[in-house]
Amino acid sequence: MRDRIVLLEPSLLTDFIGDSVREYEACTPQLPPRCWAVLVGRFVEDAMRVEHVRYARNIRELDAGVLQEFDDSIVPCFGTAYCNKRRGFWCDPKDLLRITREAQAEGMEVLGSIHLHPDWHRIGPPQERKLRVSQDPTPMDRHIFQNTGWPLNIILYLERRGGVLYHSLGAWAPPPDSEPERGCEPLTLRFSIPRS
Numbered sequence: 419m420r421d422r423i424v425l426l427e428p429s430l431l432t433d434f435i436g437d438s439v440r441e442y443e444a445c446t447p448q449l450p451p452r453c454w455a456v457l458v459g460r461f462v463e464d465a466m467r468v469e470h471v472r473y474a475r476n477i478r479e480l481d482a483g484v485l486q487e488f489d490d491s492i493v494p495c496f497g498t499a500y501c502n503k504r505r506g507f508w509c510d511p512k513d514l515l516r517i518t519r520e521a522q523a524e525g526m527e528v529l530g531s532i533h534l535h536p537d538w539h540r541i542g543p544p545q546e547r548k549l550r551v552s553q554d555p556t557p558m559d560r561h562i563f564q565n566t567g568w569p570l571n572i573i574l575y576l577e578r579r580g581g582v583l584y585h586s587l588g589a590w591a592p593p594p595d596s597e598p599e600r601g602c603e604p605l606t607l608r609f610s611i612p613r614s
Contacts, residue, residue, distance in 0.1 A: 422603075423465035424570060424589050427610045431532075434471050435574065438534040439583060442576050445536065447543040452476070453534040454507040456514065457570055458521045465608075466529050466570050470521075474513035479503045496558045499546055506558065507533060530570030537577035551575070553588030555602045563592035563602055570605065 434455055441451035458470040478484050485503065492500045500506050509531075518528050536542075538551045549556065553575040555563065563571045571590045576583060589605035 423606045423608060425465050425467040425608055430471055438574055438576060442536050450504050451536050452504050455532050456517050457529045457532055458526050459529050460526050472517045475510040476507050477510040478506055478508040484508050530568035532572040535573050535575045553586045555590055560593060560602055567592060
C-alpha cells in the first residue's frame with residue numbers, strides 16, 4: 419500500500435521530545451502533560467518524508483465555543499476526563515493556516531501531527547487508570563485522526579521505570595472512511611542514519 423512508510427531524521431524530534439519531558443516532569447494528576455505539533459513534509463515515491471515539526475496553539479483553552487463543543491460532543495462519547503481543558507488538542511485555525519501556507523511556499527504540505535501520551539495509567543488520577551496508555555491510539559485519538567484525515571499521526575509515549583524515563587513512537591494512518599470500526603492502520607517508521 420502506498421505511503422505506509424515514514425522517513426524521519428531523528429534530530430527533528432529532539433525539541434519535541436524535550437518539551438514532552440518537561441511537560442511530563444511538571445504534570446500532576448489534575449494537570450495532565452500535553453505536547454502537540456504539526457508535521458510538515460513531502461510525499462516521495464512510496465513514503466512520507468517529515469522535514470519540519472511546527473508548533474501551534476491549543477485553542478481548546480482559549481475559545482468558549484470550542485469548550486462548549488467538547489462538552490456537547492466529546493465528553494458524552496469519551497468521558498468526563500475531557501472536561502479538563504488540558505485534555506484533547508484543538509489546533510488554532512490561524513496557526514494551522516500559517517503553517518500550511520509556509521509549507522506550500524517551500525513545496526511541502528502538512529502531513530499530520532505528533533502528540534504526547536504519558537503513562538497515565540500509572541501517574542494519572544485513580545479513576546483514569548483503567549485505560550492502559552501507550553504509543554497506540556486511544557478511542558479519542560481514533561476519532562481525531564479520522565476527523566482530520568491527515569495521513570500521518572505519530573504518538574510519542576513516555577513512561578518512567580526504575581527512575582528512568584523511556585520513550586517509544588507509533589505512527590498511524592486514520593481509520594478508513596468506509597470502515598471506521600477497523601481502527602487506525604500502523605505505519606512503518608524509518609529513521610535516517612547520519613553520514614560519517
